[in-house]
Amino acid sequence: MRFYQATTFLFPRRYEWRVLFVCFGAVHVPLLACIAYQAATGQWQPTTLLVLLGATLFSTVLGLAAIRALLRPIETATQMLRAVQAGERVGMVPVGNEDLVGRLLHGVSVAANESAPRIERLIETAERDELTGLRNRRGFLDSARRLLAGESNGVLAMVDIDRFKAINDRFGHATGDALLREVALRLENGVRRSDVVGRWGGEEFAILFPDTLLEEAHVVMERLRASIALDPSLRGDEWPVTFSCGIAPVRSFAHLENATRNADGALYAAKNGGRNRVQISKDE
Structure with missing residues (x-):
């Protein structure tokens, strides 16, 4: 030395x-x-x-x-x-x-x-939502970056549990957390293995359908909406569980931010239209 x-x-x-x-x-x-x-x-x-x-x-x-x-x-x-x-x-x-x-x-x-x-x-832990086990926003975006590397026909769905704050206020946060886990499980089990489901934040979820037409994603989300709304294990006599959804096409990862805004706009339209519905974005 x-x-x-x-x-x-x-x-x-x-x-x-x-x-x-x-x-x-x-x-x-x-x-x-x-x-x-x-x-x-x-x-x-x-x-x-x-x-x-x-x-x-x-x-x-x-x-x-x-x-x-x-x-x-x-x-x-x-x-x-x-x-x-x-x-x-x-x-x-x-x-x-x-x-x-x-x-x-x-x-x-x-x-x-x-x-x-x-x-x-460490990466897996950092990209997973602790409550639901789904990908968190970071994990969802990392997966989307890989799946949307080139030009493609994809669909982004934004899902929000209807009146979730009222459920939390009336039945408590433990019930709200249990509901988030149950809805997350049904969303993940109701799509293909190639699709990506993530918890976007709060009671909002995001689903990416790669190589999927808008009409195909619409059919899947309508099926999921109906199955959750009619699920006897989720429906209470006093408070049925439903969700609203907005979907929009996404062509590439660079277009994902714009697709997110479009899907969010469609989601708010579904909320304003009476909830418990799937709304297709009118914007491209």
């Missing part, structure tokens, strides 16, 4: 350049010694100096190239360690021999393998 610390003034941010510089100087020691000897004795041999200079330059180029290649695995390992520290997924780690670089690569591989499951659990 002492020599390492003592040479930090040489390229402080580029360790590999420091190594190359030291090797460059070491390769030229024979040439400098020959020049010093001939200068001291006064017996100059230009041919010998030229041959030695050419050989020195040639070996310098080869040596620096070889050292640069030997340092490349260390550079790769450093980049992978930074990725692990940043919580990013690391690809295949190169396998080394039983030497210093091999042990370093093995250490990176162990760190990456131990970190990957933990990172995935």
Whole structure:
């Protein structure tokens, strides 16, 4: 460590350049010694100096190239360690021999393998709604970004439980939470595995139907609306459970924000129209 610390003034941010510089100087020691000897004795041999200079330059180029290649695995390992520290997924780690670089690569591989499951659990936890188990808004948007990577025919549905605040006020928050879990379960079980259901916030849910026509999504949401409205386990004698829904087409992830506004507008129209209905957005 002492020599390492003592040479930090040489390229402080580029360790590999420091190594190359030291090797460059070491390769030229024979040439400098020959020049010093001939200068001291006064017996100059230009041919010998030229041959030695050419050989020195040639070996310098080869040596620096070889050292640069030997340092490349260390550079790769450093980049992978930074990725692990940043919580990013690391690809295949190169396998080394039983030497210093091999042990370093093995250490990176162990760190990456131990970190990957933990990172995935953290991401999964961060993108899940604790109450309902659905994707939260962040998780929903991350899934939508993958599904709407290119141009497509998709549909976004915004769902809101009717008179949920009154249910909370009358029966208590525990009943309201239980109702949110039950509605979330029925929404997730009532769509395809390729569809994405998320809790948008409060009593509002979002459903993304990728590669789906507007009429097809409308039929699905009408079926879900009717099944929840008629579900005897949800319907109370005093307070039936229903939801209102607005749906709008979405062509790409860049169009999702606009589609959300359109679906929200249709949702409010459904609310103002008497609730317990599915409204198609009139805006594109």
